[in-house]
Amino acid sequence: MADDKKRKDPIPTGWLERGARLAGATSKGAARFVGTRFKSFASPERSEEFLDGFHEKTAKQLVEMLGEMKGAAMKLGQIASFYEFGAPTEYMSTYRDALTMLQNSAPPMDPAASRRVIEEEFERPVEDVFETFTDDAVASASIGQVHRATLPGGQPVAVKVQYPGVDDAVRSDIKNVSAMSKLAVAIAPNLDPKEVANEVKERVLEELDYRREAKNQQKFAALYEGHPYIVVPEVYMDHCRTRVITQEFIEGEPFMEAFDKPFAERNRIAEIVFRFFYGSLNRFMLFSADPHPGNYLLLDDDRVAFLDYGLVRAIDPGTHELLIETSLALIENDKERGRVALEGIGILTRKTPEIDAVWEHLREMNRPILDDRRVKLSAELVAELGRAGFDPRSKAFNELRKVGFPAVMVTFNRMSFGVASLLGRLAAENNWQAIGREFWFGDASKTKIGRSDQAWFRRTHPEVPPPMKREDR
Structure with missing residues (x-):
């Protein structure tokens, strides 16, 4: 039961x-x-x-x-x-x-089951793999649960074990x-x-292979090493298998606690989350598409730890450029420029009956970035934006059923909706367009978090070319 x-x-x-x-x-x-x-x-x-x-x-x-x-x-x-x-x-x-x-x-599995999976994956007893292993799970997820352990030598780690039969x-x-x-x-x-x-x-x-997730996390850990606000736990590849992933143990507060914190604290956390997802996309052409509270921890030094990398998508430079073009066209309400970009992505074709309904839908969905000003988000606003695309009575809904939707955009929308839902629950307020312009055009940041982030990025990633200035587009 x-x-x-x-x-x-x-x-x-x-x-x-x-x-x-x-x-x-x-x-x-x-x-x-x-x-x-x-x-x-x-x-x-x-x-x-x-x-x-x-x-x-x-x-x-x-x-x-x-x-x-x-x-x-x-x-x-x-x-x-x-x-x-x-x-x-x-x-x-x-x-x-x-x-x-x-x-x-989620209801945890019997400890013997976790031990059995580890022993099957490593082909030796748990005691030969880890110096210590705590049978009681510290967290549960959809296809696995997390145990606390130590590596030989005493390094504390979190061990995610896939449920047998999953x-x-x-x-x-x-x-x-x-x-x-x-x-x-x-x-x-x-x-x-x-x-x-x-x-x-x-x-x-895709999430069934933990080795794939470990490699994704290893990549993100290298990209965000030394970041002032973002923490990606180190992965111990020698202790990872198809159904077992071992990573640095992070002490932190469940992200769900953020929803009850004072406004200033919620706002700070929201900006970090926003910058992690959209910074990864725009700087490194990578994004994690699983934004939900169970995947983060709040650290006592004001940083946020991002834990789950089961779904990571790469985006090619051409598609990334077209996404920026789409955003700029939406902000300037330039339908023709937007149509060219959307056709390039594969969302629209010349056979699409008309762009008007689709365009207004996209502007409604992206309302928080249309104006160069602070916009306060809420669960109600995010729900309202969602209804713009999911209401079968709307003209946009019928038109959208006729257009193409490339696989990468399905995943991108999954990420975007998830981030918006998180920020809405946090009742966050910021100039979201201004943060976007930092990533799209290299604008100087207007926030304390952003200035620290930009200084870190310039220092640690000189290999990433600067974005094209807005006036050069």
Whole structure:
């Protein structure tokens, strides 16, 4: 059961068993909704009470089921727990608050299972791999859990161990796209559920190889070495395998605590997060596309540690330049310039019926960067921006279904929406366009964090050519 401290039963891996659980959850939710409607009809004065109860029970059931199943099904729940995807505001918080438990407190596996995975991967006892190993997990995720350990010599490390059977479970989830789609719609009815399910499939399949993640993290650690605000834990490649990744142990506060901090503190954290994602993209042509609170820690020296590199994407210089051109065209409201850039990316073609609806949609989605001024974000604003693209009644929605959407843009949008959701939850305020111009055109920073960041970058990465000035474009 989900309430047990340790799960000793194996993860359900069969297509039929996992599919039955997913379908069963949606069927129970539908039946519960019919009952709620009947009770509301019989007692109209209590209809709001009945509807609130329906959503609370459904959210709890989803958390329990997704937590026990792990794999792609649980990843879908983790993604939904912080996205502001334009679902009804009065009910989204119910699901988000319940699903938040999946980010750091998924039901842990029995310690013997973790030990067995390590011994299978290294082909020797755990005691021969690590000097010490703590059986109790310190964190849980969608496809693995983290244990504290020490290397021979005493170096404290965090060891992420993949759940046994999760590979088969994930591949079974891929066959259950229909049931997963129903779950997505239950949480956020305006989503295109198939698009979400397809992204989750591709993402989780890549995450199954921890050696790949270790190499990604090693690359980011080298790029951000010595940064004044950003920390990427060191990876110990000799202690990494397909299902085990070993990295420097970082002491820190869960990122979720940031949402309750004073405004100045939230704002500082938000700027660091924004600069990490968009600085990586614009300076190094790399970005991590998994921005959710479970992947960060707040350090007591005001830095933020970024922990998860299961999904990292590279972007070619040509596409990067076209993204900058698109941003500049949106800011200047230059539709023709924007169309050329969007055609270059592969989003628009000359056969696209008209650009007007798509253009207004893009400007609405990018509203925070359109003006050279401070803009305060909120969960409500991010939800409003999300509705601009997910409302099937809008003209833009119908037009967007006809245009192309390159794979890299699916991942880029995943990152962008995730960062926006985080900043909205933090109620952050900044001149987001000005920070963008630092990366796009090399403008001098207007913030203390930005000035430190620019000084670090000039000192440590002289090999990166400066961006083209705006007046030269």
